[in-house]
Amino acid sequence: MPDPTGPDSSKASGAPPEDPRLPLTGLRVVELGHYIAAPFATRLLADLGAEVIKVEPPEGDPHRDWGAKLNGQAVWFSVHGRNKLSVTLDLKSEEGRRRVRALCARADALVENFRPGYLERIGLGPEVLREENPRLVIARVSGYGQDGPYRDKPAFGAIGEAIGGLRHLTANPGQTELPPPRCGVSISDDLAGMYAALSLVSACWGRDRGPEGKGTTIDLDLVTSVFSLMEGMLPEYGLLGRVRQPMGAALPSAAPTNTYPCADGKWLAVAGNSDLIYRRLMTRIGRQDLADDPRMAGNSGRCAHAAELDAAIAAWTRTLPAKDAQEALEAVQVPCSRLYDMRDCVEDPHFRAREMMLPVQDPLLGAEVPHPAAPFRFEGIAPRDMIRWPGPAIGQHNDHVFRTLLGEEEKTL
């Protein structure tokens, strides 16, 4: 029986309200996910209205323990788990596996990111699950994919970034003792999760065009997801033998455009690389001599003297906080921006006007939590209406899902 004082008694423990305006309302997705990639895929689907049933081990997704905490709870999970139903199942028990099969029998799709082969080993492979539900779409996310020689390699952090080709580019060119920085966010997991969501919904659209539609299995991996962003670099190498090299903060073919240090330790990115903008920029920073210098009249001349121009601009930016330097240059129509940290984002009037941060009451954290808006805005749906509830407690929806959805007797709960 649910404890009337526990989280099971909150409104969300019953059948949470559906919003018929959201595009994926009516799509049921089971998540056998942990950490980032699969849960990010289902978070996007849940923002879009899907009914996502997150299956967690009795101790919860280990992601619930990641990062800064309030009230003993990781604050990231408030966002990462939002709009989802949480149920607890022990996949090592026959009872747990039976319920997974029962959930998948009633679902449109499954998203999972176990190591390749694991679901098959515990008797929950695609063939088994589609025996009961031939319409089930299964999106599988892994480090290296479901086959190939690296399939079983441990996916240590940031492999996608390193092996997919991104981290080679996120670097300063030439000689430096400083290694290329990490991207700073879980970019390869995020990309794979986004592709999982896109290919899953596409498979559902194709399946649902006719009454006889069949499910399918989709193989997503971190390396290919990152590799997909490598622009024209593969044909450039294959046809012309060119290997794209990192450019740091500058561009080799335009000047001055770079990122400059400011008095408060922050950085200002400036795009001063057109003839007219260049003159306005140099005049504003008090270097009329360079504005009028015939060597700098065209882009090729400026590229040849980029170091001299960068030094002049940096000498000026170093005298001002980044925000003031930005305002001074914007006043003379020089495109620029400081590199925003989270405080800059929160204080920015455009972020506020666009409701990019939304307060959400979170009973687990015991606080009103600022959530980022969903990254897609639909006509007639306010950003706040796409956040129906924050990340749930572990197993908060066991009762609703097992009893109402699976139709189990109370005694088996």
Next chain:
Amino acid sequence: MPDPTGPDSSKASGAPPEDPRLPLTGLRVVELGHYIAAPFATRLLADLGAEVIKVEPPEGDPHRDWGAKLNGQAVWFSVHGRNKLSVTLDLKSEEGRRRVRALCARADALVENFRPGYLERIGLGPEVLREENPRLVIARVSGYGQDGPYRDKPAFGAIGEAIGGLRHLTANPGQTELPPPRCGVSISDDLAGMYAALSLVSACWGRDRGPEGKGTTIDLDLVTSVFSLMEGMLPEYGLLGRVRQPMGAALPSAAPTNTYPCADGKWLAVAGNSDLIYRRLMTRIGRQDLADDPRMAGNSGRCAHAAELDAAIAAWTRTLPAKDAQEALEAVQVPCSRLYDMRDCVEDPHFRAREMMLPVQDPLLGAEVPHPAAPFRFEGIAPRDMIRWPGPAIGQHNDHVFRTLLGEEEKTL
């Protein structure tokens, strides 16, 4: 009349074959796109089987002029334009706008990335287009979104990265004269394009559940797309006042894990931060003294002496090319990877076994062009079957689209 010697005479100028196995076969999408974001969205949809009609000005998408060229043609466009139909229309002419309306009247969806307000100004706003086709889904991609105080700001390169919060993180911590590098790829356009594709297909799924489904308009922007990857940073700042700072290549809470310089100028990322792996790593690099050092027995001790450990590892990596250093550490089960450039990707046995690079005959380039595989793999569909044809010539499908699809008389072409 089509010229029998020109590109219009190629097979693809007729009705290109559809593949009923692809999930989005039967979905018709009009692209009013240029450069990256909207065309990347439609490239993903086209890889998934959608019939994408790319509307270009008579001189072509300016993206066709970007990057390295062969045979006078940019090689990136072979990938960026693949699986699409190209038609040329002059939106400044009444005839061009009439054809856009006619195409949208017969389409499921439109993707566009003009400056906000432009389509309305030329009489092709959502209300106009949905008057004829109430089912039309419209995905609009812009730098800052369709409203808000920055809506009309020029979207100079990499704004999403800078303002969405990513570039602040892709940096080395503390004092350095080197600015944070750019991400190295068009990450904010790519992310916005991916979200456009996902939300568009989701809107079509929701619309097509019933016969009376209506279209909708979706607002995507580069800044929000990047901001969506900021993990738990918004609640961490809002609830705890913490502003996430860049970490460079190291991690503050685990050691040794960093990226080390090798003899060939390349970099090797090493994750040696568990007690057992640490000992194997140190033994392999000939530092048994550090393997046995009681100060380094636990992670907290190693974090306190991270600089000493990093120096020892770097002294070893500097003696070897990155590939050899990686093989030596992998032989003793230390997770590591060099930072792959495009040559490393192409030569990697896993990339080859997974068919991540596929040769495509490209008549425009007059060459067999290596294409990256689609980032999603569907059961029973070979990666090469998802690349039906390379980026088409400008207007290559005018005849097919205007005559067959719009049913125009030959004389009007």
